[in-house]
Amino acid sequence: MKKKVAVIVGVLLLVVALFLVLKPSSFEKKADKTMQKLTSYKLEGNMEISSGEEFKNYAITSSWMKEGEDEYFKVSMIDKSLNQEQIILKNKEGVFVVTPSLNQVFKFQGEWPMNSPKPYLLQTMMEVLKNDHQTKKEKDGILISAEAKYPSAAQLVRQEIKFNKDTKPLYLIAYDANNAPALTMEFTAVSYNEGFEAGYFDTPKSSIETPTSSYTGLIELPLYPMTVFDSKLVASTVSSVNGQPQHILEFSGDRDFTVVQTERAPSQELTVTEVNGDLIEGLGLVGYYDGNRLTITNSQVEYSVYSNDLTPQEMMQVVESMQVSVMK
Known part of the structure; x- marks a missing residue:
């Protein structure tokens, strides 16, 4: 009888202990x-x-x-x-x-x-x-x-x-x-719970006021990624599309990928582009993924990473690891 009581008490203590552990603070x-x-x-x-x-x-x-x-x-x-x-x-x-x-x-x-x-x-x-x-x-x-x-x-x-x-x-x-x-x-x-002024979450409909920036030059391209997933740079070329230079870096290894870098100038009028791809976020960067391509615009440079071997998150890591820019 004493043994049964001891077992029951032990079970009750265990239940109470579990309740205290699992109970929200x-x-x-x-x-x-x-x-x-x-x-x-x-x-x-x-x-x-x-x-x-x-x-x-x-x-x-x-x-x-x-x-x-x-x-x-x-x-x-x-x-x-x-x-x-x-x-x-x-x-x-x-x-x-x-x-x-x-x-x-x-x-x-x-x-x-x-x-x-x-x-x-x-x-x-x-x-x-x-x-x-x-x-x-x-x-x-x-x-x-x-x-x-x-x-x-x-x-x-x-x-x-x-x-x-x-x-x-x-x-x-x-x-x-x-x-x-x-x-x-x-x-x-x-x-x-302090609310917001009317229009705070509205999409811009006209030209956007830009913050005052001390950054007036362009980045010296190409930049080179530090994260390459054990691949090696096998080619670095420059092509021209509509008079705009494109810097192309090709990497080959266990996982192949290509990085294309293009300078982008501000538009005089607001441009709205509808994208079919998925929005991908990194640490401080935002881009979109469409099939085998991730495109990110940062510091007036458009980066496109093409790969059938890298995930969208790995492509983001490639762009995040670009070497510190050199200003003109």
């Missing part, structure tokens, strides 16, 4: 309530990306609003070294990538931004709380540690997210396999 409950009541947010901050000895810095503004069943997103990324902006919009008309420096808009169809995690979106950070993670209470907030899952940045394996006690994010740091911080997103201003 008070912070998780509070975060869930925050998301349920949320109708809009605006996050502003700075994102630093390190790749080897190279650092890239971006000013980020992420905005979201919900009206009924409709969700609106707007993400502004400004390259601090060039003071050039790229904007991604989602509204009732579709998904748009806006490049003010070129007076250019690309229109997409798709599920952006919820098709993959983004370190600058509140939804991504809150989703981490629903999966395996560790929670640590600190004086000024809550520190969350979890696995990093960013399809466009496979080198990121672990992340830490810190929230204040009002469930507002303070920073996100993602680490590589060597436990070195490879991405830091520090939030400088966060607002919930």
Whole structure:
């Protein structure tokens, strides 16, 4: 009899222990309530990306609003070294990538931004709380540690997210396999449920005002990628299409690919191009993938990577690894 009682007590203790382990913390409950009541947010901050000895810095503004069943997103990324902006919009008309420096808009169809995690979106950070993670209470907030899952940045394996006690994010740091911080997103201003002025999420209909830029020259082409997946450069040529030079780099090895680089001048009038391909995001870069080609415009240079061997994410890594530009 005593043995049975001991077994029953042991089982009950195990059930209680499991309940305590699996029971959501008070912070998780509070975060869930925050998301349920949320109708809009605006996050502003700075994102630093390190790749080897190279650092890239971006000013980020992420905005979201919900009206009924409709969700609106707007993400502004400004390259601090060039003071050039790229904007991604989602509204009732579709998904748009806006490049003010070129007076250019690309229109997409798709599920952006919820098709993959983004370190600058509140939804991504809150989703981490629903999966395996560790929670640590600190004086000024809550520190969350979890696995990093960013399809466009496979080198990121672990992340830490810190929230204040009002469930507002303070920073996100993602680490590589060597436990070195490879991405830091520090939030400088966060607002919930304050709304936006009319037209904030509208698609541009006329010429776009560009930020004042100290970048006045063109990049000395071609640039060479550092990430080549054990392939070797076998040819470097220049061709001309409609009088525009195109620099062509051909790589061969276990995985073959070709990189084409073309300078792009700003258009005098706003141009809107509808794209059939998929929108692909990297760390600070946005492009589109169509069949076996990934196209990205950055710093007034259009990069096209052609390959039947590389995935879209690997093509993005090739462009992200281009050597530091040399200004004319």
